Amino acid sequence: MKFTLDKQEQYAVLSLDEDNLNSIIAPDLKSEFVFLRNEGVRNLIFDLSNVKYVDSSGLSAILTANRLWKDYGSYVITGVAHPSVEKLIKISRLDTILALIPTVKEAIDYVHMEEAERQLTEEASSESDED
Numbered sequence: 001m002k003f004t005l006d007k008q009e010q011y012a013v014l015s016l017d018e019d020n021l022n023s024i025i026a027p028d029l030k031s032e033f034v035f036l037r038n039e040g041v042r043n044l045i046f047d048l049s050n051v052k053y054v055d056s057s058g059l060s061a062i063l064t065a066n067r068l069w070k071d072y073g074s075y076v077i078t079g080v081a082h083p084s085v086e087k088l089i090k091i092s093r094l095d096t097i098l099a100l101i102p103t104v105k106e107a108i109d110y111v112h113m114e115e116a117e118r119q120l121t122e123e124a125s126s127e128s129d130e131d
Contacts, residue, residue, distance in 0.1 A: 003016050019051065020053045030065075037072065043073045044069055044073070044076070046075070054085050074111050
């Protein structure tokens with residue numbers, strides 16, 4: 001599986017450098033997601049700009065990452081540009097449960113906003129615990 005990983009302080013961008021996200025790629029991708037989560041990556045941006053085809057195994061990998069980050073941080077998918085990938089996401093109704101952001105830059109802004117909201121919520125709850 002070919003991919004690039006750009007790790008920053010508040011997020012990591014995993015860009016899949018494959019045409020197909022299928023049953024051949026999906027197990028390795030799931031393992032990479034688990035590794036990143038266990039390594040403490042709080043916010044993951046998954047870039048699908050190069051992906052032209054996703055099958056059910058690929059969708060399963062995408063959903064695995066969604067579960068891993070659900071109560072931990074942010075999981076954002078970006079670069080859904082190829083019509084067949086976009087159609088599959090809409091048909092499977094994943095557009096209703098996943099954070100789909102058009103570009104990596106916008107996804108980074110989204111992650112920063114989510115992180116700020118989490119910090120404000122944590123501060124507010126710790127202040128109410130003190131009262």
